Amino acid sequence: MLTIFTTAKPFRGHIAVIQRNALKSWMLLHPEVQIILLGDDEGGAEVAAEFGIHHEPHVQKTPFGAMRLDSMFHKAQELARHNLCCYVNCDIILLEDFIAALRRTAAAYAKFLMVGRRWDMDITAPLPFASPHWQSDLLNEVRRHGKQRTPDWIDYFAFSRGVYDGELPPLAIGRLFWDNWLVWKVINTKIPVLDASQVVLAVHQNHTYSHHPQAAKGIWDGEEQRQNFQLIGGHGHLRTIASAPYLLTPSGFQKNRLRQVNEWSRRGKRLVINGLTKLQTYVWHPFLGLTRPIRKTLGLRKRSL
Numbered sequence: 001m002l003t004i005f006t007t008a009k010p011f012r013g014h015i016a017v018i019q020r021n022a023l024k025s026w027m028l029l030h031p032e033v034q035i036i037l038l039g040d041d042e043g044g045a046e047v048a049a050e051f052g053i054h055h056e057p058h059v060q061k062t063p064f065g066a067m068r069l070d071s072m073f074h075k076a077q078e079l080a081r082h083n084l085c086c087y088v089n090c091d092i093i094l095l096e097d098f099i100a101a102l103r104r105t106a107a108a109y110a111k112f113l114m115v116g117r118r119w120d121m122d123i124t125a126p127l128p129f130a131s132p133h134w135q136s137d138l139l140n141e142v143r144r145h146g147k148q149r150t151p152d153w154i155d156y157f158a159f160s161r162g163v164y165d166g167e168l169p170p171l172a173i174g175r176l177f178w179d180n181w182l183v184w185k186v187i188n189t190k191i192p193v194l195d196a197s198q199v200v201l202a203v204h205q206n207h208t209y210s211h212h213p214q215a216a217k218g219i220w221d222g223e224e225q226r227q228n229f230q231l232i233g234g235h236g237h238l239r240t241i242a243s244a245p246y247l248l249t250p251s252g253f254q255k256n257r258l259r260q261v262n263e264w265s266r267r268g269k270r271l272v273i274n275g276l277t278k279l280q281t282y283v284w285h286p287f288l289g290l291t292r293p294i295r296k297t298l299g300l301r302k303r304s305l
Contacts, residue, residue: 001032001084002102003161005076007059007067007173008090011043014124018091018205021127023051025093028129034081037090038072054079064224066172069182073164086158092118093127093203094156095135101196101248102158108253109194113186114158115241116196118204119146142203149204151195151241154179156202163191169231172224180238181228187239195244195256 004026009015026035037048040057048055056079060071077085084106088094105114119142128134157179163186171178186193232238247254 001030001082002099003034003036003076003080003082003085004088005036005038005072005080005085006088006090007039007072008037008041008044008047010041011047015091015207016043016047017126018123018207020047021123021205022088022090022093023047023053024127024129025095026088027051027053029094029096029099032082036076036079038075039067060170062170062172062224062227064172064222066174066224069171069173069178070168071170072173073168077161077164080161083161084158085161086156088156089204091205091207092155093138093205095139095201095203098156098158098200098202101199105158105194105196105248106160109160109192111160111163111191113163113183113191113193114196114248115154115156115183115193115244116200116202117148117151117241118153118155118202119148120204120206121146123203123205138203139201142201146203148197151197151243152180153204154183154241155204157182159186171228171231175222175228176225177228177232177238180240181232183241183243184232184237184239187243187245188237192246193244194246194248194253195241196248197241198247198249 006022008019011019023035023037026033035051035053037044037053037055038057038059040059045055045057056075059075060068062068073087076087084102086102101116102114105112121142122145127138131137164182169181171181183193242256243259245256245259247256
């Protein structure tokens, strides 16, 4: 039915709890779900053996130690038993609405990519999967206390096998831009991309970034982020969930009529950022350099002001 693949952080402390929650939720989606855990992070082999899922430790990494997108996607599709594949971040809980949406999409399109917005939720303990009401109880909690993220945050990519065939760049998974590039690639090949946010409630379990030596800064503003940006060829090769040409709604498939507005907004923001960067580089910094002797003489410092 479906092959899900992922990579995990070291199974320690709170991260271990939420990753086990995610993996277990995927196992309960359907009897014919194949799960592939990629990478050699601490505890991965033991958890895979406990859950009876496939563990593949041999994945290429960047010089900084992050899993490479090209290696992961090629390896997963080689190992996949099913035509439907899905990469999911290992902190995301998927529920029965995900399988229902995937079935509808696969019935309508021979080739496709399905993405959707996530809901952030504080979860600190193992979920009560033995309870017949665990899904409905979790949904109620998320609707009361969860926060839906903007379309920039992309945590699952459900696609028909072959959509990501061919050469892929060696992007660092878990840093910036790799997810936006995956959406751009499929849109650029004219294969249908669908936003399932209205019918799929994907639960992201909040966590820290203590697994990275530089914590959050290493994730959002590190060397791997800059290398990812260079490898994809800049902002022209980035898209978000809002860029999807189609929507999957409770009443069926619809064209995303706000797509162009979203694109204009995205380009407008980029122009503003570029303009401010140039203003800072060519006007503000030279002005500070020219006035530094005067400001020093007058004792004009940020602290004194």
